[in-house]
Amino acid sequence: MAHHKAKALVIIGMLVFMDGCSWFKKKGRGGPSAPRKPKSADIRSGDDGEPGLSHRANVRFKKIYLLRNDYARALQLPPNQLCIESGKDCLTHYNIVLGGVDANLMLYERAEKPVPTSPIAIERVALQACARRVDLDFGGSSPLIFAGIPSGGTNFTEAHKNAVQRLYRNFLQRDPTDGDYAGHEKLLDSVGSMVSGNEVGKTWAKSACWMVATQLESVLY
Amino acid sequence: MSRHKRSAASRKQQGLNRRDVVTQGLLLAMGPLLWSPRRLLAAETSSDDRRFLIVMHGSGGASIIDSFMALSSNEVRAAGGDANALNCYETSQLISLPDSPLRAVNYQGTIAVLGNLKVQGAQEAFLRKHKQDMMVVTTESTSVTHTTAQKRAITGNEAWSGRTLQEVIAATYGKGLPLANLLLGQGGYVEHGIDGSLPGYAKGTLVNEPATWSKGLSSAYGIDEAPSEEVMAVAREIRDQMLDAPSAFYRTFKESPVMRDWVRARSDTRDLFERGKLAAGLDISPSNSNAVELMRIFPDYTWDPYEAQAILACMAITQGTTCTVTLGPSFTVVSKGGLSETRNPPIGFDFSHASHRGVQALMWSRMLSITDRMIGFLKAKEYPRGGSYWDRSVVYFATDFGRSKIRPGGADVFASGHHLNNGVLVMSPLANGNKVLGGIDAKSALTYGFDPASGRPDTGRKTEEKDLFAGLLQMMNVDTSAVHGAPDMRAMRRR
Numbered sequence: 001m002a003h004h005k006a007k008a009l010v011i012i013g014m015l016v017f018m019d020g021c022s023w024f025k026k027k028g029r030g031g032p033s034a035p036r037k038p039k040s041a042d043i044r045s046g047d048d049g050e051p052g053l054s055h056r057a058n059v060r061f062k063k064i065y066l067l068r069n070d071y072a073r074a075l076q077l078p079p080n081q082l083c084i085e086s087g088k089d090c091l092t093h094y095n096i097v098l099g100g101v102d103a104n105l106m107l108y109e110r111a112e113k114p115v116p117t118s119p120i121a122i123e124r125v126a127l128q129a130c131a132r133r134v135d136l137d138f139g140g141s142s143p144l145i146f147a148g149i150p151s152g153g154t155n156f157t158e159a160h161k162n163a164v165q166r167l168y169r170n171f172l173q174r175d176p177t178d179g180d181y182a183g184h185e186k187l188l189d190s191v192g193s194m195v196s197g198n199e200v201g202k203t204w205a206k207s208a209c210w211m212v213a214t215q216l217e218s219v220l221y
Numbered sequence: 222m223s224r225h226k227r228s229a230a231s232r233k234q235q236g237l238n239r240r241d242v243v244t245q246g247l248l249l250a251m252g253p254l255l256w257s258p259r260r261l262l263a264a265e266t267s268s269d270d271r272r273f274l275i276v277m278h279g280s281g282g283a284s285i286i287d288s289f290m291a292l293s294s295n296e297v298r299a300a301g302g303d304a305n306a307l308n309c310y311e312t313s314q315l316i317s318l319p320d321s322p323l324r325a326v327n328y329q330g331t332i333a334v335l336g337n338l339k340v341q342g343a344q345e346a347f348l349r350k351h352k353q354d355m356m357v358v359t360t361e362s363t364s365v366t367h368t369t370a371q372k373r374a375i376t377g378n379e380a381w382s383g384r385t386l387q388e389v390i391a392a393t394y395g396k397g398l399p400l401a402n403l404l405l406g407q408g409g410y411v412e413h414g415i416d417g418s419l420p421g422y423a424k425g426t427l428v429n430e431p432a433t434w435s436k437g438l439s440s441a442y443g444i445d446e447a448p449s450e451e452v453m454a455v456a457r458e459i460r461d462q463m464l465d466a467p468s469a470f471y472r473t474f475k476e477s478p479v480m481r482d483w484v485r486a487r488s489d490t491r492d493l494f495e496r497g498k499l500a501a502g503l504d505i506s507p508s509n510s511n512a513v514e515l516m517r518i519f520p521d522y523t524w525d526p527y528e529a530q531a532i533l534a535c536m537a538i539t540q541g542t543t544c545t546v547t548l549g550p551s552f553t554v555v556s557k558g559g560l561s562e563t564r565n566p567p568i569g570f571d572f573s574h575a576s577h578r579g580v581q582a583l584m585w586s587r588m589l590s591i592t593d594r595m596i597g598f599l600k601a602k603e604y605p606r607g608g609s610y611w612d613r614s615v616v617y618f619a620t621d622f623g624r625s626k627i628r629p630g631g632a633d634v635f636a637s638g639h640h641l642n643n644g645v646l647v648m649s650p651l652a653n654g655n656k657v658l659g660g661i662d663a664k665s666a667l668t669y670g671f672d673p674a675s676g677r678p679d680t681g682r683k684t685e686e687k688d689l690f691a692g693l694l695q696m697m698n699v700d701t702s703a704v705h706g707a708p709d710m711r712a713m714r715r716r
Contacts, residue, residue, distance in 0.1 A: 051469040057477035085443075086433045094437045096429040104553045105429060106368060106408035113479060115426065119487035120494065123440035131446035183463035190455040195448075203448045207456040214487075215460060217470040220480060 059220050061114045063099035064091055067122065071213065074170035075133040076144050083128030090128065094121035123214050130209035138202055145170070145209070151201040154192030156185040163205065167212040184208050269606060271394040271544050272651075272697040273614040275534065275595070276375065276387060278410040278549035279588055281367070281571030283620040284637075285644035287581035288344055289323045289357050290661050290668065291315055300663035305631035307666045308577070308624075316345045321352045322657045328582035330633065334575050336560030342582035347589040351596065356652040357644050358692070358713065359659030359668035361683035362622050365639035367571070370621040371409025377690025380704045383415035386617070386693060387545040391423035393699050394544040399493055400426050403537050405530040405548040410619060425547075431529040432505050432522055439500035440491065461488070502540055505532050511540060518594050525555050525564060531591050539602045539610055549619075550587055573624055577637040581624075592616060592648065615649040617693055626666035642667045645689065651696050653715050659684065676712030 062070065068091055072079040083090035095102060097117050099110045137143035138151070145166045148159035164184045168176040176184075191204045212218060286292060286308060293312050294304035316325040325344035332338045348355070363378055364370040375385045384392075387402045395401025402425040404411035413425060428434045441447040448456070465471050474480050494500065505512050505522060515535055519528035530548040537543035555565035564587065566572035572580045599611035623643025628635045644659065659671040660678035670682030673692075691701045692710030701707055 051473045053476065054473050055476065057474050057480070059474045059477035059479045061479060061483065085436060088433075093430045093433045096427045097437060102429050104407070104551060105411070106552060107411075107427075107429075114483055114486065116486045116490040117426070117437055117494075119483055120440055120491050121437045123487070123491075124437060124444070127441055127444055127447055131444070135446070177467075179467050180464055183459045186463065187456060187459050190459075191448075191452055194451050194455070203452055206446070207448055207452055210453075211456050211460040211464060215468070216465050216480065216483065217468055220470075220474070220477075220483060 060112070061099065061118060061220055063110060064095055065100075067091075067098060067125070067219070070171070070218075071125065071129050074167075074213070075129055075209075077129060077132055082132070083125050085128075091125060094125070097121045119214075119219070122219055123210070126210050126213035127206070130206050130213060133209065134202055134205045138205070146201075146205045149201045149205055151199075152197040154188060154200060156188050160184065160188065160204075164208065164212075167209055171212050171218045172215070183211070187211070271613060272390065273394075273538050273610065274387060274390040274545040274693075274697065275538075275614060275616045276406070276410060276545070276547040276549075277588060277592060277616050277618050278371070278374075278406050278408075278547065279570050279584065279618060279620040280371065280406075280408055280410070280549060280552055281569040281584075281620075282573065282622050282624050282639060282643075283570050283585065283588070283618065283645075284573070284581055284624040285357060285359070285646075285668065286626065286661070286666055287326055287328075287578065287624070288585050289325065289348070289355070289646060290359075290644055290657060291324045291326045292661060292663055292666055296663045297666070302664040302666075306627055306629075308626050308628050308637070309666065316348065318348065318352065321348070321655050323348055323352055323355055323357065323655065326582065326585075328578055330579050330582070332563075332566070332576045332579035332583070333634070335563045335566060338561050338563050338579070338583075340579045340583045341586070343586040344582075344589065347593055350593065351648065353654045354596075354648050354650055354652065356647045356649075356654055356713065357657045357659075358647060358689060359644040359657075359661075359670055359684055360642075360686070360689055361668075361670075362641050362643065362686060365622050365641060367621050368409040368412075371619070372412050373409075373686050374619040374621065375410055375412075376414060377687040377704065377707075378685070379415075380687035380690045380707060381416070381701075382418070382703070384419060385412070385414040385425075386690060387425060387547055388414045388416070388419055388423050389694055389699060390545045390697060391425075392420050393697075395423055398422070398542060398544055399497055399499060400537065400542050401544055402426065403534070403543045403546045404428060405431050405533060405546060407549070407551050409621075410547055410549065428530075428533070431526055431533045435500055435503035435505070435533070437500075438494045438503070442500035443504070497542075499542065503533060503536050503542065505529060511536055515598065518598060519591075521557070524557055526551060527555070527565070527587070527591055531595055535595055535598050538599070538614075548591075550584065570620070573637045575636060577624065577628075577635055578633060588618070596648070612650050615647065615651060615693065615697055618646040618648070620645060644668050647693065647696075647713070649696065651715055653713055658712055671712060673708040673710045673712055 068079050071082050080089045085093055097115055098121055101107055101110050134146060137146040146163045149163060161181060164176050164181060168174055187207055188204050192200050195203045292309040293315050294309045295312060297304040297307050297309045310326060314326060314328055316327055325348040326342055327345050328342035330340050332340060362370055364373060376383060381389060391402035401422050404425040405428045411427060436443055441453060501509060502511060507513060512532060515532040516522060519532050522529040522532055527550050534546035534548050537546060550565050550569050552568045554563060554567045556563045566580055570584045596611055599614055600609050602610045604610050604613060623640040624637040625640045658676050659668055661668045669680045670684045671677060672679050687704060687707050688710060691704045691707035692713040694701050695710055696714050
C-alpha cells in the first residue's frame with residue numbers, strides 16, 4: 001500500500017514539474033513568439049476605428065420585466081402604466097411573447113429566443129408608452145423630454161435636438177450621433193408634409209420616441 | 222494623415238459614414254427579403270386540401286370509465302368482481318343506447334369542498350347528438366407525472382423525432398398559413414417538440430391571453446393615439462436604415478442569430494400579419510364581424526378563458542390562418558362568482574384527488590359543451606373546396622392518464638389517484654365513429670387493446686402512445702413511415 005502511495009506522489013510531482021516548465025508550454029502552444037490569444041477573442045477590433053465584429057454575438061432580447069423597467073425609467077412613467085389594453089397593463093397580454101413565464105399555464109421556462117411576434121408586441125408597447133409621455137409633456141407645465149417643441153413648426157430646432165438627446169440618453173445611455181440627428185430631422189420633414197399644422201409637433205415626438213424605443217440597441221442587449 | 226483619411230476618420234468618429242449607411246441600410250433592408258419565410262412560402266405550393274387538428278386537452282386525467290366506457294355495478298358483479306371496491310356506477314346513473322357501444326354517465330351530485338357545488342352531468346345529450354363521429358380508443362400510457370404524460374400524449378412518446386402531433390399537421394398542411402399551429406392551452410400540451418428539422422412555419426405560437434392576444438399581431442391596431450399608417454411607415458424606414466443600420470451596436474452584433482431573427486420578424490412577419498389584417502380579423506370584439514357570431518355562441522368569453530380560446534380557435538381555422546389549434550380547460554379556478562359557482566376547479570380534472578365523480582362529471586361536461594358548440598360552428602362553415610370545415614377536422618381529447626379504478630365501500634364520493642390505464646375520445650367524420658376500439662375487463666375496470674387492422678378487441682394488446690399518435694395522423698392522410706414501429710391503425714379510420 002505504502003509503495004503505491006509513493007508511486008502516485010512521484011507521478012503527481014512529475015506532472016506539476018512538466019506543467020511549470022517552458023518546454024511543455026512551447027511544445028503545446030507553438031513557441032514563445034506566438035501571440036497569446038486574448039480571453040475576449042470573440043471581438044475582432046477594427047483596424048481603422050470601426051467597431052469590432054463580435055463572432056460570439058451573444059445577443060439577447062429584453063424580456064418582459066427588463067423591458068418594462070427600462071421603458072418606465074426612460075420615459076419616467078409608472079411601470080404598470082406604460083400601456084393599458086382592455087383595462088389591464090398591456091404587457092400582461094403579451095407576457096409569453098415577451099419571454100415571460102405563466103404558472104397558470106404551467107409554463108415555467110421562458111423563451112430565450114424571440115418568437116416572430118415579439119418585435120411586434122414591443123413596437124406596440126413602445127407606441128403606447130411614448131404617446132403617454134408625449135401627451136404629458138405637451139399638456140403639462142414641466143415637460144421631461146419634449147420641452148418647447150413647437151406644435152406646428154417644421155424646422156428642426158434646438159428644442160427638437162434637445163428632445164432627441166434626452167431620448168438617446170434615457171433609452172440608450174449615449175448621445176446621438178450626427179447620423180441619428182439627421183434621421184430625426186428627416187422624420188420631421190416627412191411628418192410636416194403628411195400631417196396638418198398643429199399636429200406636427202406631437203406626431204413627430206411620438207414617432208421619434210417610438211423609433212428610439214424600438215431600435216435594435218434598445219430592445220436587444 | 223491625408224485629408225481623405227482624416228475626413229473618413231472624422232466621419233467615423235461622428236458615427237456617420239455615408240457609404241456605410243447606404244451599404245448597411247441596403248443589407249438591413251434587403252436581408253429579410255433575400256431570406257424570408259414569405260419567400261419560402263411563396264416558392265412552395267400551398268395546399269388547399271387541408272385537414273384540421275383540434276387538440277382538446279383534459280389536463281389532470283379525464284377518465285374514460287367515468288364517461289364513455291363506464292361500467293355498471295351489475296356488469297362487475299356478473300364478471301365476478303367486487304362492485305363495492307371498483308369504480309362502477311349504478312344502472313340508474315348510466316345511459317346505454319341500443320345503437321351504440323358508447324355509454325354516458327348522467328351523474329348528479331355535489332362537490333363538498335367547492336362549497337357544495339351542484340353538478341349535473343351532461344354526457345347523454347352529447348352522446349345522442351354526436352355518436353356517429355365519436356370513437357373511443359383504449360390506451361395505456363407511460364407516465365403518471367402530469368407534464369411528462371401530457372407531452373407524451375402529443376408526441377407519441379417521441380415517436381417522430383420528437384415532433385408533436387400539432388407540428389406534424391402544421392408541417393403537412395400549414396404551408397402558406399400565417400399561424401399554422403396555434404397553442405392556446407397549457408402545460409405539456411403546448412410544449413414545442415424537439416425536432417430541429419421542423420419547418421419554421423410549423424412551430425407553435427403560444428397564446429396566454431386568448432381574449433386580447435390578437436392585438437399583438439399589429440404594431441398599432443386599435444391604438445387611438447397612434448400616428449397614421451403613413452407616418453409609421455416613414456418612421457420605420459428611417460429607424461431601420463438611418464438609425465439601426467449604421468449603429469455600432471448593429472455592426473458589432475450583426476452576426477447574431479437573435480439579431481437576424483429580430484430584423485426578419487419586424488419586417489417580414491409584420492408585413493405578413495399586417496397585409497392579412499390578422500389583428501383585426503382575429504380580434505374578439507363587437508367591431509369584428511367575424512367574431513360577433515362566435516361571441517354569441519361563447520358568451521362567457523370575457524371571464525372564462527376556455528370560451529375565449531374556442532372563439533379564437535374557430536376564427537383562426539375558418540379564416541385560413543391556422544390548421545391546428547390546441548385548447549382546453551386550465552389548472553386555474555374559473556368562477557363568475559363564489560366557490561359554489563365554480564366552472565373550473567383548481568387543477569382541473571386532477572381535483573379528482575379531492576372528489577372523483579363530481580369533478581369528472583363537471584369537467585367532462587365543460588369540455589363536451591365547448592366541443593359541441595365548436596362542432597356546430599365548424600359544420601355551418603363551408604370549406605372553399607366544398608363540404609364543411611368539420612368534414613376535415615379531428616378533435617383529439619388528449620389527456621394525461623387515467624384515474625385509479627378503485628373506491629372504498631361502494632362510496633359515491635371518494636378520491637382517486639393517477640393510473641396509466643385509460644382510453645381517449647376522438648371525434649371526427651374521418652374517424653371510425655360510433656365505436657369503442659378495445660374493451661374493458663369488468664372484473665378489474667382495466668381497459669385492453671384491439672387489433673389495429675380489424676379493430677377486434679384483443680385482451681393481449683395495449684394501445685401504446687405511438688400507436689395512437691400514428692393512428693391520428695393516418696386518419697388525417699399523413700404518411701407515418703417516419704414513426705418507427707407503429708402499425709397501420711386501419712381500425713381508427715372511417716374509410
